[in-house]
Amino acid sequence: MNVIVVGPAASGKSTFVWKFLEYLRRKGYDAKAVNLDPATPPCYEAAVDVRTYVRTEDVMTEYGLGINGALLKSMEFAAKYVNELIISADFVLYDTPGQMEVFLYSKAGLDLLNEIPAFKAGVFLAAADVASTPENFVSVLAQCAVVSLRTALPTLTVFSKCDITKPPTIQDVKERFAEGGMLAELMEKLLAFLECTTLPYRTIEVSATKGLGFDDVFSALNELFCSCGDLS
Ligand SMILES: Nc1nc2c(ncn2[C@@H]2O[C@H](COP(=O)(O)OP(=O)(O)OP(=O)(O)O)[C@@H](O)[C@H]2O)c(=O)[nH]1
Numbered sequence: 001m002n003v004i005v006v007g008p009a010a011s012g013k014s015t016f017v018w019k020f021l022e023y024l025r026r027k028g029y030d031a032k033a034v035n036l037d038p039a040t041p042p043c044y045e046a047a048v049d050v051r052t053y054v055r056t057e058d059v060m061t062e063y064g065l066g067i068n069g070a071l072l073k074s075m076e077f078a079a080k081y082v083n084e085l086i087i088s089a090d091f092v093l094y095d096t097p098g099q100m101e102v103f104l105y106s107k108a109g110l111d112l113l114n115e116i117p118a119f120k121a122g123v124f125l126a127a128a129d130v131a132s133t134p135e136n137f138v139s140v141l142a143q144c145a146v147v148s149l150r151t152a153l154p155t156l157t158v159f160s161k162c163d164i165t166k167p168p169t170i171q172d173v174k175e176r177f178a179e180g181g182m183l184a185e186l187m188e189k190l191l192a193f194l195e196c197t198t199l200p201y202r203t204i205e206v207s208a209t210k211g212l213g214f215d216d217v218f219s220a221l222n223e224l225f226c227s228c229g230d231l232s
């Protein structure tokens with residue numbers, strides 16, 4: 001199974017890859033991690049590191065680009081090494097750049113993603129404090145739906161850093177709707193949309209630093225795998 005970990009800057013993607021890799025290995029799986037972030041050295045043992053081939057800081061100097069331009073150019077260079085960057089194992093965890101759009105809104109990023117063989121799933125990681133109100137909670141689910149649509153992958157919404165804050169529950173969100181008003185109407189419509197996309201896969205809470213929530217991530221990934229009908 002190939003798991004692509006995406007999410008906003010500093011949402012905890014690399015730490016999640018590090019700790020989930022250890023979790024899978026403890027379970028006896030052949031698990032590997034691939035760093036696809038050309039701007040940051042991995043904090044885990046990477047089987048492949050894109051920075052072997054391209055480093056964003058070098059691209060900035062060489063091409064006189066700012067950070068975002070250099071990141072985009074780095075992804076273009078990285079895509080040339082597709083054969084080296086895509087590997088196989090029971091589980092391969094792909095860590096992606098902090099700036100989500102570099103991966104999701106660039107042709108190079110999506111080309112790379114398309115080369116990763118089935119079965120693949122996305123994990124959209126959002127820090128729980130970003131979803132601290134029902135409105136923000138819904139906005140995170142909507143963002144996950146966008147990720148799923150951009151990548152054409154079944155994608156789990158995973159709330160990270162739950163040792164600091166807990167996201168609201170679906171019940172909290174529904175109670176907020178019950179108050180009525182214009183925003184409630186919009187959110188009610190959004191929920192109906194989300195039920196067709198993210199919610200069947202449900203939201204999951206983890207704390208990578210405390211090692212909590214990985215059982216839930218693991219079983220949700222397996223549910224996705226089985227629901228795709230591929231039991232090989
Ligand atoms: N409290 C807490 N902090 C965490 C957790 N996971 C990550 N962090 C912290 O959040 C910060 C960012 O973590 P990273 O894993 O580098 O996040 P990232 O999404 O890979 O960051 P970029 O690649 O730069 O976008 C670090 O200081 C981590 O120690 C968690 O579960 N709990």
Ligand SMILES: [Mg+2]
Pocket residue numbers: 013014015037040095096097098
């Ligand atoms: Mg990272």
